[in-house]
Amino acid sequence: MAVITITKLTKQFGGLIAIENLDIEVKEQSIHSVIGPNGAGKTTLFNCMTGFYRPEIGDIRLDDHSLVGLLPDQIVRHGIARTYQNIRLFPDLTAMENILVGMHSHLRSGYFGIVLGLPTTRKEEQKANEEALRLLKFVNLAGKGDLLAKNLPYGNQRRLEIARALATRPKVLCLDEPAAGMNPKESQDLMDFIRHLRDVLGITILLIEHQMRVVMGISEKVTVLDYGKKIAEGTPTEVQCDPRVIEAYLGRGSATQPCAA
Amino acid sequence: MNPALTQRFPGIRLGLIGGVSLVLLSLIGMVETFNQREIISDLISMGQTLLLLTAVFIAYLAAKRGREHGRAQVFGASITAGLIMAGMLTLLVLLGQAINMRQVFINASPVLFQILIFQQEELWAGIGLLLLAGALIGFSAALLCLLPHWLRRVITTGLCSVAGVGLLQDLIAPILSDWSLLADFTDLLFPGNGLSISGAVGLFIVVAALSALWSFRGQALQTRIKALPPQSRRGLNFAALLAGALVMLVLPQVLGLFLSEVMTIVGLYILLGLGLNIVVGFAGLLDLGYVAFFAIGSYTVAILTSPELGFFDWNFWQALPLAVLFGVLAGVILGVPVLKMRGDYLAIATLGFGEIIRIMVLSDFLRPWLGGAQGIGKIPKAAIGGFEFATPQEIYYLILAGCALVGFISWRLRDSRLGRAWMAVREDEDVAQAMGIELVATKLLAFATGAGFSALSGAIFATKLGSVYPHSFNVMISINILCVIIVGGMGSMPGVAVGAIALVGLPELLREFAEYRLLVYGAALMAMMLLRPEGLWPEATRQRELHEEEDAVRASKLAEGSAGPRS
Numbered sequence: 001m002a003v004i005t006i007t008k009l010t011k012q013f014g015g016l017i018a019i020e021n022l023d024i025e026v027k028e029q030s031i032h033s034v035i036g037p038n039g040a041g042k043t044t045l046f047n048c049m050t051g052f053y054r055p056e057i058g059d060i061r062l063d064d065h066s067l068v069g070l071l072p073d074q075i076v077r078h079g080i081a082r083t084y085q086n087i088r089l090f091p092d093l094t095a096m097e098n099i100l101v102g103m104h105s106h107l108r109s110g111y112f113g114i115v116l117g118l119p120t121t122r123k124e125e126q127k128a129n130e131e132a133l134r135l136l137k138f139v140n141l142a143g144k145g146d147l148l149a150k151n152l153p154y155g156n157q158r159r160l161e162i163a164r165a166l167a168t169r170p171k172v173l174c175l176d177e178p179a180a181g182m183n184p185k186e187s188q189d190l191m192d193f194i195r196h197l198r199d200v201l202g203i204t205i206l207l208i209e210h211q212m213r214v215v216m217g218i219s220e221k222v223t224v225l226d227y228g229k230k231i232a233e234g235t236p237t238e239v240q241c242d243p244r245v246i247e248a249y250l251g252r253g254s255a256t257q258p259c260a261a
Numbered sequence: 262m263n264p265a266l267t268q269r270f271p272g273i274r275l276g277l278i279g280g281v282s283l284v285l286l287s288l289i290g291m292v293e294t295f296n297q298r299e300i301i302s303d304l305i306s307m308g309q310t311l312l313l314l315t316a317v318f319i320a321y322l323a324a325k326r327g328r329e330h331g332r333a334q335v336f337g338a339s340i341t342a343g344l345i346m347a348g349m350l351t352l353l354v355l356l357g358q359a360i361n362m363r364q365v366f367i368n369a370s371p372v373l374f375q376i377l378i379f380q381q382e383e384l385w386a387g388i389g390l391l392l393l394a395g396a397l398i399g400f401s402a403a404l405l406c407l408l409p410h411w412l413r414r415v416i417t418t419g420l421c422s423v424a425g426v427g428l429l430q431d432l433i434a435p436i437l438s439d440w441s442l443l444a445d446f447t448d449l450l451f452p453g454n455g456l457s458i459s460g461a462v463g464l465f466i467v468v469a470a471l472s473a474l475w476s477f478r479g480q481a482l483q484t485r486i487k488a489l490p491p492q493s494r495r496g497l498n499f500a501a502l503l504a505g506a507l508v509m510l511v512l513p514q515v516l517g518l519f520l521s522e523v524m525t526i527v528g529l530y531i532l533l534g535l536g537l538n539i540v541v542g543f544a545g546l547l548d549l550g551y552v553a554f555f556a557i558g559s560y561t562v563a564i565l566t567s568p569e570l571g572f573f574d575w576n577f578w579q580a581l582p583l584a585v586l587f588g589v590l591a592g593v594i595l596g597v598p599v600l601k602m603r604g605d606y607l608a609i610a611t612l613g614f615g616e617i618i619r620i621m622v623l624s625d626f627l628r629p630w631l632g633g634a635q636g637i638g639k640i641p642k643a644a645i646g647g648f649e650f651a652t653p654q655e656i657y658y659l660i661l662a663g664c665a666l667v668g669f670i671s672w673r674l675r676d677s678r679l680g681r682a683w684m685a686v687r688e689d690e691d692v693a694q695a696m697g698i699e700l701v702a703t704k705l706l707a708f709a710t711g712a713g714f715s716a717l718s719g720a721i722f723a724t725k726l727g728s729v730y731p732h733s734f735n736v737m738i739s740i741n742i743l744c745v746i747i748v749g750g751m752g753s754m755p756g757v758a759v760g761a762i763a764l765v766g767l768p769e770l771l772r773e774f775a776e777y778r779l780l781v782y783g784a785a786l787m788a789m790m791l792l793r794p795e796g797l798w799p800e801a802t803r804q805r806e807l808h809e810e811e812d813a814v815r816a817s818k819l820a821e822g823s824a825g826p827r828s
Contacts, residue, residue, distance in 0.1 A: 050695055073694050073697050076696060077697055090684065097684070101681050101696050102696050104685075104697045105696075107678040109678055111679065111706070115674065125677070
């Protein structure tokens with residue numbers, strides 16, 4: 001079952017074609033990676049999927065809903081959440097508040113309920129707090145809820161960003177280079193964590209990543225982009241042996257060498 | 262360059278900076294104007310205090326810089342700074358003797374020079390005294406710098422309270438002498454203009470002792486309060502709140518007419534500030550046309566209640582909800598087109614809106630309805646039953662109720678889903694939207710809430726004054742409110758109160774300041790941005806975080822120190 005179906009997607013910036021005629025299907029509860037050299041259009045794809053950009057042609061469907069033309073806040077309510085390549089937490093809010101903001105669309109209290117302190121509002125706040133604490137614990141940040149996001153160490157900020165995305169209760173979680181700037185031990189932990197995430201929460205994970213060890217280690221399917229076009233797709237081993245992939249990464253001529261796998 | 266000279270560089274540089282400030286303070290006439298008020302009778306005037314405080318502060322900074330180069334440099338740097346500052350004032354005096362500067366600097370009067378040389382008959386004796394004072398200031402600043410932290414705090418607290426009491430003598434003396442028990446005591450403390458010497462010394466000792474007690478016992482008390490079970494802690498908080506409310510309720514009876522009037526002005530600014538705090542402090546939308554909603558609230562009440570226009574004959578309480586409603590509506594109407602803009606563009610658009618409203622009420626075209634330049638008069642006072650809110654002491658209660666209401670609403674909103682949404686928008690609009698926050702609705706809500714609060718204070722303003730004029734609603738009001746928020750601490754509600762007292766209350770109390778109000782505003786804002794960007798009373802989380810950061814830095818320095826130098 002495909003949870004996300006992208007068909008004939010094209011996104012242009014003036015004369016530059018960032019994504020051209022792209023088709024991707026993401027299977028439910030899979031870990032699907034999108035890789036490609038710098039400028040291949042990976043982050044543009046994420047931005048189209050989450051409503052930051054509006055594609056010119058093509059369609060993006062989550063289950064049966066088309067997402068093209070929706071605003072980011074509408075898309076997140078449909079169930080796609082994301083993290084950012086360069087961490088974008090709310091720096092002057094505490095870790096707890098960051099997560100609570102993520103829950104925004106699941107809270108219902110209105111203006112007057114809040115001002116009057118109605119019991120339903122209080123109960124809702126209390127529940128939200130409990131859930132936020134659970135999420136903090138889930139990403140191994142228990143006890144750090146009162147720290148300002150900007151004062152957390154880098155690795156914690158990455159995990160807090162994931163927790164904030166999870167707080168929106170997504171069906172699909174888009175991670176934009178989660179292992180950037182991590183050492184081998186940390187990226188190994190991250191791989192375990194992503195797998196755990198999928199297994200426990202049953203969500204689909206779409207991943208942009210540059211560290212090949214991470215990509216090949218956890219992906220069930222890999223899509224390779226180059227200059228906005230899909231040049232290969234398949235299991236990690238299939239993709240690794242694809243001559244066009246090797247060419248895109250290593251340059252022309254390298255593809256003649258036999259594949260190790 | 263000579264290494265000894267570079268070592269003394271902080272002293273020289275800071276001395277020059279301080280000297281320029283002192284010369285400037287003298288030439289713009291602040292010293293002379295302030296000299297009419299004595300802080301301690303026959304000993305030191307407010308003008309001298311102004312120079313002294315500036316000089317000590319600069320010399321203290323120099324001493325601190327000097328300490329980075331070793332203990333010996335502390336005295337060198339601060340005395341150098343002190344002497345340079347005194348030297349520059351000496352040059353000013355000599356220049357004033359040689360040529361007549363008054364064509365350019367009208368305040369460079371003989372009286373000023375007489376003040377600068379301590380009223381000495383002999384010019385050279387005075388200059389000698391001035392230089393000696395400079396050296397002494399440097400010396401004492403260095404001593405202050407070398408003292409342990411707690412002792413320094415005790416001494417500065419004591420001195421500041423003496424200066425503060427001397428500054429506010431006109432207010433404190435009458436209040437104290439109202440109570441017959443304290444009347445004799447008052448005469449002892451304030452014999453004429455300024456504190457008596459014995460009074461000043463006594464005050465210093467009492468405050469210093471209290472401050473010392475706090476620095477030794479305060480920590481223990483705080484930990485003991487923190488260790489209490491949550492139930493009794495909540496009880497304690499409630500008791501404190503109740504005591505605070507009680508004080509606020511009896512305050513106008515104690516303070517008398519003039520101070521109550523000042524309190525009402527401060528209160529109105531707090532009310533306005535709490536509203537703008539939601540827009541600027543919480544949601545991060547820079548609104549420079551905030552006064553427009555204040556005007557809308559005032560004019561709505563005026564039109565609905567004043568018999569002068571003759572359209573309506575409502576009373577204040579009937580008009581008030583409509584005034585707030587119109588404020589909210591105006592907020593929404595302005596908000597819809599301009600909230601797509603960000604930052605500077607939004608500020609300019611709202612600035613324009615504020616001016617539009619002011620010019621509209623000023624126009625001859627709308628004069629039959631809005632009164633034009635003459636405004637609208639004969640606005641009746643608010644009344645409950647037979648009780649009329651007429652005198653400042655009575656209006657104070659009206660404003661207090663308004664502040665309590667608005668403060669309560671802001672407090673509830675801040676800790677809710679809406680408050681968090683506002684702060685998320687302030688931090689990063691795009692990401693906030695990607696978290697499911699509807700930008701337009703969220704921003705409009707902030708805008709409309711702020712506008713409603715502003716209209717509420719406008720309504721109270723109209724009944725307080727009994728008349729409304731277009732010139733009460735110029736752009737300076739918006740700027741003043743913004744300053745109140747920045748100085749108090751963006752997004753902090755107690756900060757709004759502190760900022761309003763500091764920027765609105767104090768200038769009302771010190772008539773000498775009136776002329777220099779804008780100058781002091783500017784200096785205060787710059788000093789805030791440089792020294793305490795988070796504001797006088799920042800939000801609790803931020804303050805805590807800043808301290809934790811400092812602790813972390815200290816801890817890491819300690820760790821580095823123990824680990825020894827790295828290869």
